Amino acid sequence: MIDRPRLAPTLALLAAIPLLASGCGGEREESASSGGAGPCAENSQAKQRYDKSWQSAQRQLGLSGLKPPDLRLCDVDTSKFKKSAEDGRYRVAFAAQGPTNSWALENEEAFKYHAKQRNTEVLYASANGDATKQVDNIQQLASQDPDAMVVVPMGPGIKGQVAAAARQDIPVVLCAGRLEGDSGAISTVARSYELQATLWAEWLVKQLDGEGRVAMLSGIAGVPTAEYQKAAAEKVFAQHPGIEIVSKEYTDWSPTKAKTVASTLVSKNLDGIWSDSGISDLGVVEAYQSADEPIPPMTGDSSNAFLKAVDGKDVEFALSAFPPEQSTQCLDVALDALAGKKVPNVVNVESAAFTHEQIDEYIRKDCSDDLWIPTSLPPALLKKLKLC
């Protein structure tokens, strides 16, 4: 008799692996928007501040006329959270992504460093890039009765747990991501996805004088970071009938996959590539160089690896940072709430946006490919993390 393993469970497991892998963390994993625990009356100052952050971003790339999305913007009254710190130190819970990639590593190290500067105790939990694990993390952190909580959201699935923490009168700040609808969080502090995607798309349109064949490269299918940015860029391109979207692909934020995908794009006579990642751009550069073809203008976030790869080469690009250090602003907002100060319900993190013409200002040849630039981390910490 033939000794055969059972086929059905094997096939079931094979089918499950891609699903499991896709749940294991991308470049960044986050989701969408803000609620507000306290009274939050719309006011023009909040809107002006938000609009100003959009204006300064577009000026950096020489653009104008970009309109921010229609958001409910206000300052949240946090007087009910006001408290003095026991032993002079606040205890702030940090539900982090976990160091699944260099962005997340810098994100949490910046938070911890800033907490030390602000004499704050950090209660830390790592989600390993997984929303399900983060649900448990938030529950456990909330049970430790922290003064405030900062959450880097891994997906919409954590909304219930965030709301539960908020119901315990813990001021929750969503950081570097967002949750749609009212999650009970007092504030969402993040670089706007819409701003990033719109900047890249509008720069490309300007570079092509409104006409040309464009490919779109996004990260991981279904991950909010990738999907929100893709949708915002599509909206921009739809307003320019001269722009033809030739191809829309996903790169898994892997340079290898990006090179494979881009190898099939070389023959499509592209005039530009809209990409949401400097890491994916590495693969695009490799593919065009292997084919000995000129690299079309491209976009992405600001990875040192990409700048090193294109340094000295004739490549046009526009990058806009999604700074890992935005976690320090998240902590500041949480501490403001504990001080009873009014906090904005949405903070658009300001960051650098630049083109190939400014590469010398931004490239860090002395630092690792993994560094996200420009960095505000102190040199000693960069050295400790082996980033510089």
Place this chain on the structure above:
Amino acid sequence: MSSAVATGREGGRAARLAGGLAPVAGVLAVLAIAAVTTPDLYERNNLTLILFLAGLIGITAVGQTIVLLTGGIDLSIGAVIGLTTVIVATQTDGRGSALPGAITLALLAGLAIGLANAGLVLLRDVPPFVATFATFVLVQGAITAWTRGAPSGDIPDALAPIGADRLAGIPVPLWLFAGLAGIAAVVLSRTTVGRRLYATGANRRAASLSGIRTGRVIAGAYVVSALLAVFAGLVDAAYIGHVDAQLSRSLNLDSVAAAVIGGVALTGGRGHIGQTAAGVALLAVLLVWMLQLGAGVGGQLTVEGAAILLAAWLQHRVPSGRTNR
């Protein structure tokens, strides 16, 4: 009665022939359809990509085939590939002089993973797909813990020839696959080791009773698979020239898919390297064609999954106990 037996034999032979020709027919069908729907597939860069992918997937598929023939499966291949690129990047940081040391370390890591897989399967009787999947997760976790998610370092240029270069216009990885496939084909079909491998996969108890040390055969298969995954990791690192933290995500299933699509049995003891090569060709063409069609991740996974299921279904129509050798 005798005519019924004869008819049965002919039916079995016909089914085996159909199973063997299916992937080749699949390649031809895809190429024919693509000629009409997406003629760009025949553009030089796309053909080069198909050949490269065939080479990279093929190297891992040779190892996977050997494991499948013993009745096992190796789901840790993607993690070993990822680990290899991280070892090369962190240990060399772009210095060619440090490459031999890094490769040695990667091979030792591959050896350890292969032995761990074999140990779990043989000593603890853990089902192979559970054992190797656990190893996959463990290695992924170890990479993250070791590098804290940020593997630093560069890939030395000295490695480039095995991944990024071409020989006679054909990507070097395809030549490497061809060489490995040739060696594997000879070992499997013309040596005692090969015969023992088939016997172990077809019926381990009978093989054991006939004096074959089936434990050694199975352990050897897992070790060879892991070492070929290390080799594939080197090829891939050379191809992209950068350390890739997301690598194992996209490569973890291709080797199984190629072997199974080619007709190698998931149940062990049936199949040969020629079938794997045909499966590799079909998978590489399919993957690039899907990209040309702009099918997206969903479309690509669906087609790949459907091809595996179809192949498995076709296999089960072949009468059991017969070999495809």
